[in-house]
Amino acid sequence: MHVQTERRGAAPSHREATFFHAFILLSTVICGTLAPTVIGPVLPQIQHYFANVPGIETLVPVIVTMPMLVLGALAVVIGAISDKVGRKRVLVGALVLYAAAGTAPIYLDSIYAILASRALVGLAEAAVMTVSTSFIGDYFSGARRDRYASLQTTFASVSAFTFNLLGGMLGEHGWRTPFIAYALPLLLAPFVQACIWDTRRTADGAAPAAVAGGDEPEFNAWLLALICAVAFAVGVVFMIVPVHLSFMLVELGTRAPNQIGLAYAMNSAGVILGTATFGWVLVSRLSVLQQLVAGFAICGVGFVTMGAAHDYASLALGGAINGLGCGVVLPALISWGLRSLPFARRGFGTGAFTAAQFVGYFCSPLFVMPMVGHFGSRFAVVEGWGAALVVLALAAFAASRLGMRRLKLS
Incomplete structure (x- = not known):
């Protein structure tokens, strides 16, 4: 019974992260590139659709920047919460929220409701970007961690290039169509739930053996x-x-x-x-x-x-x-x-x-x-x-x- 308590919430000591686990975590960076890339090409169409709304010229660009504002405001808080309650549940919940809020403009018919949904996208994005990066730090150390940190930026750049092209093609079918791409992170949630294990401290206050690395720095x-x-x-x-x-x-x-x-x-x-x-x-x-x-x-x-x-x-x-x-x-x-x-x-x-x-x-x-x-x-x-x-x-x-x-x- 004592052993179970000590291991609760921690990764088993024999469990080692592989490239497959890193690939799942790295794939979540699409949440940081969808906002400015997929919907960028249809912003003029959105402005034309809501042309009768006062100040629409100012409101439309905020559709892109709103997630960045919320992320900047809440990333620290969400990161601290993940330290307390566990990163996995935060990441899975954020992926689901991202998909739900990101696709909301498909059926919303108010620019203000759309802006509210974009704020929720920023909340989810803050959680995804913070927690997935933290997981890479938890799972890997040394040169492997550094390489995966570089791959995180590589994944973001490749996805930005891809979604720029995708946004233009989807935009040919109307300004709402590109928001379908926001459902993609929902496909990742089951893989995170099934394949990613949580990382927390053990009962004696030490870092889990699988992630401690033996050289933990002081804060x-x-x-x-x-x-x-x-x-x-x-x-x-x-x-x-x-x-x-x-x-x-x-x-x-x-x-x-x-x-x-x-x-x-x-x-x-x-x-x-x-x-x-x-x-x-x-x-x-x-x-x-x-x-x-x-x-x-x-x-x-x-x-x-x-x-x-x-x-x-x-x-x-x-x-x-x-x-x-x-x-x-x-x-x-x-x-x-x-x-x-x-x-x-x-x-x-x-x-x-x-x-x-x-x-x-x-x-x-x-x-x-x-x-x-x-x-x-x-x-x-x-x-x-x-x-x-x-x-x-x-x-x-x-x-x-x-x-x-x-x-x-x-």
Whole structure:
């Protein structure tokens, strides 16, 4: 009876997570890419359908940003709850809620009801993104955890590319049709229920043997605050290309949707290549600081290339280079966060830096657009951001080298 009490809610010590379990968890990242990709192509149709609603020009874009706002507000709370009640039940419930709320606009006929359903999507998305990332930290350690962290970004980029195409095709059949895609996470819920086991502390307060890893760090609030600050910066930088690339292409005379889509696809391909480079090359050769410095420097070079572009090819190339840098920075951030958090606070900490990143996504246009208004050109602003990132990366690299020299001399 004593043994049963000690093991309740914990993974059996002989149970080991495999790529199959990781694949299930990684597949849940589609919840973070559906919102801006699937429904993006039909936003003009939605605006036309609700044309008689006052302020509809402002309300329609909120359909996309509402989940991000709610995620940024609630990810920390949901992460802390998952630490207490167990991650599995939170993840399964969130997948079901995501499907129910995500498909609601198919039959809703009020823009305000649709916005309310989008808030519920954000609640579910906050739970899915936080808990699935925490599970990866629970199940894996060392190089395997770092590679799966990079694959998480790879899955997100591939699904974003796929759903961009899917949203356009479904949109041909009416603005409600793309919301059908939100039912996809419902297919994952049974697999999570059947194949994913929960992770909780044992009765004596230790982490489960299957997930402890033997090197559990102490919780450091200041380190978490630093990770959150970097996550916010990553969110701001990452959203510059998705928000502004199409406008820059139009300024150069490119208006064909297929050409604009190809430029975005090149950016996504860069992200995918960057995550592969991180997972199979950089993670075992560079420290966290060096990974972030390299990623931000590449992002900066991409921005400078975009800002100096005078034709379609060079602008698309700059977007691809920037994607490569983002593909390094995003998994480096996740890996850093997971390795810095103890089991008991992993849900809380993951929720914190996930929230900070999504707040950065939301705030990115608020930083960039006033600068565009002041300088009068997106090209000049993007080039300026790139130059600043390169300078900061070089300064961080020089400071780290100087610190190492002083340490050796002492």
